[in-house]
Amino acid sequence: xxxxxxxxxxxxxxxxxxxxxxxxxxxxxxxxxxxxxxxxxxxxxxxxxxxxxxxxxxxxxxxxxxxxxxxxxxxxxxxxxxxxxxxxxxxxxxxxxxxxxxxxxxxxxxxxxxxxxxxxxxxxxxxxxxxxxxxxxxxxxxxxxxxxxxxxxxxxxxxxxxxxxxxxxxxxxxxxxxxxxxxxxxxxxxxxxxxxxxxxxxxxxxxxxxxxxxxxxxxxxxx
Amino acid sequence: xxxxxxxxxxxxxxxxxxxxxxxxxxxxxxxxxxxxxxxxxxxxxxxxxxxxxxxxxxxxxxxxxxxxxxxxxxxxxxxxxxxxxxxxxxxxxxxxxxxxxxxxxxxxxxxxxxxxxxxxxxxxxxxxxxxxxxxxxxxxxxxxxxxxxxxxxxxxxxxxxxxxxxxxxxxxxxxxxxxxxxxxxxxxxxxxxxxxxxxxxxxxxxxxxxxxxxxxxxxxxxxxxxxxxxxxxxxxxxxxxxxxxxxxxxxxxxxxxxxxxxxxxxxxxxxxxxxxxxxxxxxxxxxxxxxxxxxxxxxxxxxxxxxxxxxxxxxxxxx
Numbered sequence: 001x002x003x004x005x006x007x008x009x010x011x012x013x014x015x016x017x018x019x020x021x022x023x024x025x026x027x028x029x030x031x032x033x034x035x036x037x038x039x040x041x042x043x044x045x046x047x048x049x050x051x052x053x054x055x056x057x058x059x060x061x062x063x064x065x066x067x068x069x070x071x072x073x074x075x076x077x078x079x080x081x082x083x084x085x086x087x088x089x090x091x092x093x094x095x096x097x098x099x100x101x102x103x104x105x106x107x108x109x110x111x112x113x114x115x116x117x118x119x120x121x122x123x124x125x126x127x128x129x130x131x132x133x134x135x136x137x138x139x140x141x142x143x144x145x146x147x148x149x150x151x152x153x154x155x156x157x158x159x160x161x162x163x164x165x166x167x168x169x170x171x172x173x174x175x176x177x178x179x180x181x182x183x184x185x186x187x188x189x190x191x192x193x194x195x196x197x198x199x200x201x202x203x204x205x206x207x208x209x210x211x212x213x214x215x216x217x218x219x220x221x222x223x
Numbered sequence: 224x225x226x227x228x229x230x231x232x233x234x235x236x237x238x239x240x241x242x243x244x245x246x247x248x249x250x251x252x253x254x255x256x257x258x259x260x261x262x263x264x265x266x267x268x269x270x271x272x273x274x275x276x277x278x279x280x281x282x283x284x285x286x287x288x289x290x291x292x293x294x295x296x297x298x299x300x301x302x303x304x305x306x307x308x309x310x311x312x313x314x315x316x317x318x319x320x321x322x323x324x325x326x327x328x329x330x331x332x333x334x335x336x337x338x339x340x341x342x343x344x345x346x347x348x349x350x351x352x353x354x355x356x357x358x359x360x361x362x363x364x365x366x367x368x369x370x371x372x373x374x375x376x377x378x379x380x381x382x383x384x385x386x387x388x389x390x391x392x393x394x395x396x397x398x399x400x401x402x403x404x405x406x407x408x409x410x411x412x413x414x415x416x417x418x419x420x421x422x423x424x425x426x427x428x429x430x431x432x433x434x435x436x437x438x439x440x441x442x443x444x445x446x447x448x449x450x451x452x453x454x455x456x457x458x459x460x461x462x463x464x465x466x467x468x469x470x471x472x473x474x475x476x477x478x479x480x481x482x483x484x485x486x487x488x489x490x491x492x493x494x495x496x497x498x499x500x501x502x503x504x505x506x507x508x509x510x511x512x513x514x515x516x517x518x519x520x521x522x523x524x525x526x527x528x529x530x531x532x533x534x535x536x537x538x539x540x541x542x
Contacts (some may be wrong), residue, residue, distance in 0.1 A: 058259040
């Protein structure tokens, strides 16, 4: 799945005194099976760019193309369909539901696919085994460590077998050992031929990248 | 229930009017971000409108059922004719609205379906425009229902036999003769057959779409005359009785064929709405054509079933 943007701009509080140009005129190209790394200092617009690429936010200006089809003007319902079928998200703060068990969190996207509970549990368990979480399947996520929570979040992103994985600083909130295991997961995903878009400060993870974009004050300075 | 639902429909219509107007005015000028905000508003408006239209469509049979239940309360009333004449200035216009407006409601719902199947909401503005156009009618439709139940009094009315059967009806006398009735039934079946054929042929040739549209009014008129002059006396075995309401509430098959006729006669008008407002993009056009063909097919089938029922009923009544 290739992604392309044309003059992508996102302005928060447009026209107000506290207007913020989070992404400015970004034209990037992410080919199929690419490991795309977005770097830049805090507040440079990395998360906004990822949200735009993942169709979580609407651009103020510019266009986003998936396989040369302009998807930025699609209705919310259709963008949701694309997100549901094609994209897996990994957030910096995990965004898990603390009262649910690990497998219930990991299987949440399958609920949008009308998958039965037994099938959801089966698929979630399978993916959690791959991520080394087999002993934590029934645990409530609030009882898990930060690294385990991040892996549950990764399991949730992968459970629908999406073509695109978008990860916002996946190793930022975890210790070195967990970060290493998460890098291994991304290496595997890269081998599987997924299109991976990651924003990160982690130099070890950057080494896995095949294409890069550096952001500064919302502007792509280097690709 | 009728009253409560009418009030609910009226209130919901008034609530969403402002948002509908805002979406209609801003949609064309909006950028992607504003469009997204309008779209979010649209989903809520859309749900409210679907509920309103659903209520109004549900209220059509409920209206007749409720009026029917009032027969014992109106002195002199033997069927709906009597109840309607207890408050004629409201009940007859309400009856007309019950026949005409559902076609527009269904048209809006089909447009909404086309829009939701498209990727870029191409019909958003048209949907809001049609809703704004419909809203006075929706308000009148609901308000008339509410007024009827507040103003209906048990006044003495004449029954349908006294009003319809005695005294001249607005029908030429010759229709009452054997040759007149034969001619009427032949014209009715001929028109029905041509209309059915034009619905089916419209699937392939567009010209028949226009022909079916033109045939709707003459066929509707002929149907009413056929019901009062032939079907009612024959199917009720009452040679001098012509009240269509007596037929509809005493003969189940007549209720079925009348409903099927209504659907078939409404189809060309529904298609006209979706054609004029639903072909903004190639994608919408494709979906509109698919829905149009489905509707035409179903209405063709409805006509065939309705005519078969009438033929069977008449042949049973005549033997």
